[in-house]
Amino acid sequence: MNQTIQNFSIGQVLDMQKKAFIEEGPVSAQLRIERLQQVIDMLVECKNPLCQAMGEDFGGRPSVFSLGNDVLGSLASLKHARDSLSGWLDDSPRPSIKPFDMFGATAWVKYQPKGVIGIIGTWNAPLFTLLSPLACAFAAGNRAVLKPSEIAPRTAQVLAEAIAKRFDPQILAVVQGGPEVAAEFAEQPWNHLVFTGSTVVGKLIMTAAAKNLVPVTLELGGKSPVLVSDTADLENAAERIAVGKSLNSGQLCVSPDTVWVHESRLQELVEKMGAVYEGLYPTIDGNGDVTPIINERHLARVQSYVEDAKARGVQVIEVGGAQTGSDRRLPLAIAINPPQDCEISQHEIFGPAMVVRSFKHLRDAVSEINAGERPLALYYFGSDEAELAWVLNNTLSGGVTVNDVTMHPALEEAPFGGVGASGMGHYHGREGFLEFSHARSVYRAGSHDPRREWGMLPPYTQQFAEMLNAAVTP
Structure with missing residues (x-):
């Protein structure tokens, strides 16, 4: 104390x-x-x-x-x-x-x-x-x-x-x-x-x-998802996702965790995110711009998620330059379509790693998201207003940022919080x-109480019963 x-x-x-x-x-x-x-x-x-x-x-x-x-x-x-x-x-x-x-x-x-x-x-x-x-x-x-x-x-x-x-x-x-x-x-x-x-x-x-x-x-918290629509500007989406994920090395409750993108655009998005991240952090070891993982326990936790994915044959792309992990600084690890029973799929990552998943139809991605726990944040990239409205109406998360990530918690005149498992x-x-x-309700009586003269007090009359029955309306 x-x-x-x-x-x-x-x-x-x-x-x-x-x-x-x-x-x-x-x-x-x-x-x-x-x-x-x-x-x-x-x-x-x-x-x-x-x-x-x-x-x-x-x-x-x-x-x-x-x-x-x-x-x-x-x-x-x-x-x-x-x-x-x-x-x-x-x-x-x-x-x-x-x-x-x-x-x-x-x-x-x-x-x-x-x-x-x-x-x-x-x-x-x-x-x-x-x-x-x-x-x-x-x-x-x-x-x-x-x-x-x-x-x-x-x-x-x-x-x-x-x-x-x-x-x-x-x-x-x-x-x-x-x-x-x-x-x-x-x-x-x-x-x-x-x-x-x-x-x-x-x-x-x-x-x-x-x-x-x-x-x-x-x-x-939770596995805050990112939906990258077919109408999204991939250059913009890649930069904003990479920048958002880099904040505090992913050690934020609203850090983007799982990115969903159409299968035809997955490779391009991953390459663009990697290029942005490497531009931000050309080296990892000793880079004062990179936030280290807070301690050895959390370092081992994040590394175990990545190693488990690799051991299962998942394609894992590591970007951000050479590193040894000796100073608890890690590159960004991107796991492509890992199985749902992978550690990296099951747990909130809370570190410099993310999952990228492909979809054929955006509705399929939304179904997968809705099958899990409700996250603290949801992100959507795209220019189709009707599609955005559909996503907002058919998902539930603590908050939403559109065409960016991690921004809505900075809204001071709007509530910040979770729903379900996210809080x-x-x-x-x-x-x-x-x-x-x-919020304390207060009632102040008026100067006159009409109940007695209106027959609303005992002994009750048939007239009062009829008045109550007449008030029962659809």
């Missing part, structure tokens, strides 16, 4: 924040803005040590990626919440109950903070997965406790120290530790719990939260504010 709360258990920190939340009472818009600004100021002041820490955790992650993805990505969420929250706070008028509305009865929905939000982040985006949901949690008037990933310990430590210097732990705190701490964290009676990570761990988090009936937001709930924008708010 950070220096301020190191002598307290997670439960004690939660109890402390819950008590302070109740004692504080209503949280003004101005106070919410001030808290968001504190996080913004912290990021601006600490960007260099945070980027350095992320680089050290990865063993050489490019600082420009950490700056763009985690620092600027988090700042975008925080600033949007800061600048927009005043317009999110108003009560929402609703139609009242007939016939009482004729006598002045009114109704509205009031949005109130839930209390204390627990947020469990990831190693692949160690700031963004904590601070982007925090933006919505603070905008909604909540307090929060963050649990960074133990796989990125330097980043966790720098973040914890920065927050401890700027925040009362009764408002925002950080706890650190390994899987046992994460398990204890998930078992606490939070007012809401956010987890970003794998589907397997997401199930464990949801099971733990269910013991206290804690509502959860789960941002998971539940969302953050970003007003939908994120609503996620961490309780």
Whole structure:
């Protein structure tokens, strides 16, 4: 835990924040803005040590990626919440109950903070997965406790120290530790719990939260597919897919995983993607622009997927120049039409490898996608508007990007989240504010109650029964 709360258990920190939340009472818009600004100021002041820490955790992650993805990505969420929250706070008028509305009865929905939000982040985006949901949690008037990933310990430590210097732990705190701490964290009676990570761990988090009936937001992943239509510009598609896959060496929850293309265009697409990737990374070993795999365990996992495909006789094309893997940097491996029981077909790759599959008819590819779990992202390349509409209407994913990849999570005024195995709930924008708010219905009675004079109270009359029956209409 950070220096301020190191002598307290997670439960004690939660109890402390819950008590302070109740004692504080209503949280003004101005106070919410001030808290968001504190996080913004912290990021601006600490960007260099945070980027350095992320680089050290990865063993050489490019600082420009950490700056763009985690620092600027988090700042975008925080600033949007800061600048927009005043317009999110108003009560929402609703139609009242007939016939009482004729006598002045009114109704509205009031949005109130839930209390204390627990947020469990990831190693692949160690700031963004904590601070982007925090933006919505603070905008909604909540307090929060963050649990960074133990796989990125330097980043966790720098973040914890920065927050401890700027925040009362009764408002925002950080706890650190390994899987046992994460398990204890998930078992606490939070007012809401956010987890970003794998589907397997997401199930464990949801099971733990269910013991206290804690509502959860789960941002998971899946084998995000890319559909390359016959109408797609292959040059454009190849470049955007290769660039998107290269981000963080594929260690992103929305990284393109499986590319579907017509069998007549498969070879051309693969060649073009390879050419783009080699242009980006003419060498792999020691290339400071290439993000290493986070640790030896994940390196072995990605390599095992590729080796399993090769052992089964699958054509695997490796692009990006020579490499030894000694610094955990790998080339891009493209597996062509591997069997469905291959490791690379079964698991989210989460690394610099992808599957390319051919189809005769795009509808067949969609059928294959729909036969699997619903992914966090789906990508479509093409210029046929009718076909695009059909794809959108006949698939389901957390979000969609058209004629590019990995872009829709950057939409600040649109919800980001999964569906089914890729998660539940969302953050970003007003939908994120609503996620961490309780929508409280309020009814105010009018000045006159007509029920007695209308025979609506006991002893019931035949006239009242007839009135009710007359109201039963199709």
